Amino acid sequence: MVSPTFIYESAILVALLHFVKGQEGEKHILVKRGAGPSNCYHSCDGLHHGGCHNGFCECDRGWIGQYCSVRDCSSGLYCTNGGTCVENGMDYTCVCKDGWSGTDCEQVDCTWSGHCNNRGTCVQTSTNTDYTCNNCASGWRGNSCHLIDCSSKVYCYNGGTCMGDVNGGTDYRCICEEGWTGRDCQFINCFSPIRCMNKGQCHLQNGGKEFNCTCADGYLGDNCQIDMCSPYKIADIVFIMDVSVSQNETTFVEQKNFVKYFIAQFPLGPDHFQFSLILYASEPHAVFNLSNMYDNYTIIDAVDNATIPDDKRGATFTGKALAFVKDNSFATTNGGRADVDRYVILLTDGMSSASLDTANQAKLLRLSYPNVRIKSIGSGDIVFHTELLEISTYPLNVFPLHGNDSVRSVQKSTMYGCERCTTAYSDVVLAFDVSSFNYGQLDTMLKTAEVLIANLHTDVNQTRVGLSKYESIAEEVFEFDEYTTSNEMISVMNKHIMKSETCMKDKQCSSRDISSLLQDVLREFQKNSEKSRRKAVVIFSQFIFDKDIAGRVVLEIQNLKDNGVSVIVVGEGLEANIDKMLKLSTTSFFTFIIGEDFNTPIDAILALMSTLEYNICFVQ
Template identity: 30%
Template sequence: MLMLIISGCFFSVFGHEHHHHFYLPEVSEHKAKSFLHKRQATPNPRYCTEITYESWCESNIPYCQGQHEHTREQMCATSAPCVPGQHCLLTTPCPGHFTYACVDIDECASSPCQNGGTCHNGNNLYTCTCLPGWTGHDCEIDIDECASSPCMHGNDCIEDRINSYVCVCSERYEGVHCERDCRPGPADIMFLLDTSLSQLEVMNRSIEYMTRFVKQIPIGPNDFQVALVSYAFKPELVFNFTAHQSNTSVLDALSLIKSERGPTTTSDALTFVAQEILKPENGARLLPNISHYAVIVTNGLSTDRSEALQTAHFLKATDSRFKIFAVGVGDSIGHEELIQLPTDPSYTFAPDNDDLLMAMLKDAVDYGCTDCNSSSVTDVVILFDTSKATSPLTGNSLHSLKVVEKLIDSLNVTNTDIRTAMMTYGNGSQIKFDFHQQSIHDIKAKIYKVSIEDEKGNTSFALSSAQEKLFFEVYTGSRFASRKIVYLFSNGKWPMTEISEIKQEILKLHDVGISVNIMIPVRSFNAEMDNILDNASNVAFDPFRVYVIEDNASSVSLALKAAVRDTKYVECPPDIFKAKQ
């Protein structure tokens, strides 16, 4: 009715445009609220109690549930009670058919799980799934991650955060759990010493090399052990790994070694070592953390070269339980043999440095230790004699330049950290290219432009110039911390008056860390070779650094493989054993 009246009023007001406008009387706020109140009045409670209103109650169950708390309590108390963990509800609160039910109580409603744990409701119970780092019924206990002693070798554990710990490693150990033992060793080293007649004059040098090596490693049952096999016509075990358990004892035993008269049968010596190096009765420690090394000290001029190389290849292919190294000591060195005897060609070493020791120290620590590191940071100078009398071009056509080209290829300067420069010399010297990177094509083009000059050579002056103009001049691209090597190409026919001067200059270079390799390319061995080798051995710091390279592919390949070996090396801290106590 109200709506009709209002509509009519609107019609009469807006239906006669010529009448004066008038306004409806304003409805008071009290009357407006009263109207709303009457429309939202609470139903009569008897709708929920009298059968007459059963249908209304069924349609308004939530409302009626609130009207029967007394009835619910009475029914739950007098009927079969709910089991613990359940709650009694009046499920149908309508007078025609009052019923009740037992429902599970949600134990998780109170959020009992602490520290971010997830609650799972059960029958009269709850369980908590804890975040990592927490435990306990309510995730109230912080787990001690150090309780399981996760840090190895007795190193300390610190629980620095929830679900986290830190191992505080001593200087000796590295890794998340201090699992890497970075003290080199323990290892068993068996020296295989050539005591044949050809080594008679250099036996002291062999002993000096082994002495220097042993002085730099700790000897003992928990460190390095040293055994010695001598061989000439047949091998002999001089002392086993446990005969000498201190540095002093080993050094005393080395000083008593004598040379023998006989041929050099390296094949039998290698077979003997393979049979003896792993025998427990010889003191070998057959444990997973013990490395085993055989070090051949020889000149590489075996009487049974073919058989020796076959035996070496067989051992490399069939027995990986120990590694074979080779050190070239002698008045004359057979590089082709020395490079093939070890387990790997890179395991051939000069006796005038500690490269073998450094390589062995790196090999004898756990993988991933960072104290000893491989490097190829090397500056190489090719010093090529172009004087008429002593140039390797004389009588050799292009063989010597082809050897230089193959040397560049062997250095692999585009893919390593090795840099090369080239200087030619007669009476003076001329830089063909310095250490700054150039294309291989340009380098080789400059190599083949080298020719003989009608001048007398001055090799000692050229060596000095290489030091001053290339190695020690920053603008040439040289590097202060690099290893420095000179490859001196000559025919070796220096006058006797110059031998001493060249020798002195090479000694000076050695003193400032520059090694000089004497490279003598020859068409073939001839009657002059003995004199050439004598000259080269006399000027070289050590005969190991003399390379005679015949004009055939095999000789060139093996000689250069040996000649470039020390452009790749290992660097270790000088006090590594003190630091890694």
């Protein structure tokens, strides 16, 4: 503040000059106090930057000073776009920010990359007073390439969702998919429930961008997601059910129950297991295709209500059914998948009306689908094992209708090495009724037994074999674990199982009462068999008994069954009493008639392999 003193006509005049910096629109004025003329003492409009109003000198915006002749840089009228105004009396200069030039910094300088934030190409407008940005870098948009472009997919990795709503669009946030974390969802979230499941331990690697799992027992996979003891390798499975005239209504119901139980053991759906059901007699009939049924209730109901049209009933043309599966069931139009395992489960008695065509169609099916596995399930009042073995090509793919060995076989093949699922072994007694055979018949039975023994695994903790015989009396030849190699067993068997000359002379063997032999067999199981093992007796006999002897034999066989022993009966040729054998065996599948009369070779006995050496899964 300046306070000059003036002499005006003998009066003392004190004038105070106020130079006030105010808001936009305020005036810089000379305030006159005391006596004086009504006009301003100084002329303030001579330079046309102000005027005298009511005794006050009011300057135009942008000017200050006694004569309104000094530039007012604080007015904001000079040096645009952030330039700095420097007062120089009646003039001024501008110190422009980067990217601007001109008297008032009004001209764009596009040589400076900052206009587009180093992310695009600056282009001046026609007046050179503004600009736009072209070719913004990926991830950016806007006039100055200053806004986040979430559509560019340069943010939020691993399936994360970009939200460009932070700080007016100049920043972003990510909504990460399960299992990921970090600003850009770039890091593994070890606490996510999808990482190292089933009590596995998650370990971060590579700065958190990778991980590995230490899985709990029984699980494997990148995230321990595979239960090694649950079916995991998906498959397409087709059931072929024989409903020809050789199969009665009881068998049909048993077949349906088998199929329903089988299906219930697997998860269903286009990403899991798919099933199809074909009924056949003279012609095949598709009840449902692989793509038709995706829930247990629907598919079980379809099996229950399955029936074959009247015009397709008749004889047993198994070959036609196999050809139908080859041409239709695994087709993609019916739901077949190219990259999965395939199974055909054939339920039949093995007595097709055109056996050569059946064998040929089975071969063609395997040629068309190299990864297909055909499993034959013997069902019916009488089972012809030879055809079942020929269809399946491998003894362990042939099963009886009763029991769940076939289901366990498929389950294990679709698991990843479940340690709780393993091969189990049986205790087997071979019991020879020598008295019922002539020399030729006995030789056939011995060769049949040799084939069976040679194919069993008889090392320590595997299948254990005992041998007993009956001629005039019952005699145990060797117990379980006495021999552990097949060669030893076969040698001892051929040495001891023979017809006695004495017996042939005095007819002491004619009674053929094998009840004592069966009693010895039961005692062997009770004394030496392990409880966890499956027990089976293979009785080689023609089963021709007097009426009173037959009653005792039936009683002893029932005792064996009551003690958990599977009864398997083997006879030779037309002389074998097949009716009696079917009644005594645990199931018709366990009845074998070997010999040329029935066109049944000795290796038909190998159909027993899946029963004697089988898959079992232990519950934890």
